[in-house]
Amino acid sequence: MNTPPERFWDFSLAVYPRPGVKDACLDLQGAGLDVNLALWIAWHGAHGRDAAPALDAAIALSRDWSAGVVKPLRAARDVLKTPPDYVRPEEARALRQAILATELEAERLQQMALEPLQGARPSGLAPRALTEDGLAACAARMRLDIAPHLFVESVFGALESV
Template identity: 45%
Template sequence: MSSDLWSFALAVYARPGVEDACLRLQSAGSNVCLMLCGLWLEQRDATCDEVRTRQLQELTIPWDKEVVQPLRAMRMQWKNLADTDPVLKGMREQIKGLELEAERALLSRLEGVAQGWKRNSKESSDWLELLAGPAANLNRDALQVLRVAATGA
């Protein structure tokens, strides 16, 4: 298992079925970086509680809304035009790179908050369920794909 969150996230995301599972969860309202952080915390056997969950969400939500989502929206908006315009295609790739850097920065911040978290009670370490929010009920199979992929990362 990778010790840092970024390496762990890359290893998990590269496994079969994970990209599709993440995109399904994302389209249902979950944040992929938060899901990957949740998997990382489960692998580290860190206790999951409401205070810690709220800390992660309070860090993620504004960064996602103000930085990641606008970059993603622009990249998606240019998708069809970029197929016929090589200059725009290059610019779209640059935006994709910025979007990835924004996600990397978020994962780094999440790791910074959670780095020292250990198991501190007999409470659950089921981060994925809590962090997926309402999307968890609609995408149980996607959550399972992520859990299986994380065991091999």
């Protein structure tokens, strides 16, 4: 594995566009797990850190930010996929693009807030194992049924080519 980017946002920008990562993230999102939270756990794992000591704070931060900011933006953007008859399609497209840019900025701000929440440096655990364990602990605390293996493999596969 190549050295992963130090900054969380840079890490996410490096891995997200790689083959398989976006789909794996959306699968986790569909199961109820915040994508930024999953990426934060993977970022910790990639740096040999156990996210567990900061996991509760990260879950609370992500839950609140997502509910108050990201999900309302996403809902507005989704409405504009098929705009109401009283809105001109070209104006709906322009507004949808502006909301998408705002949603991306909201995600960046969430990552900036998550970045200082630091886990511990364990001894002897591999980055993939740290990430899988972190995702399993997160899912258990949130009472989610997720299958993190595809996400972990796609993120760490992406890191091979970063």
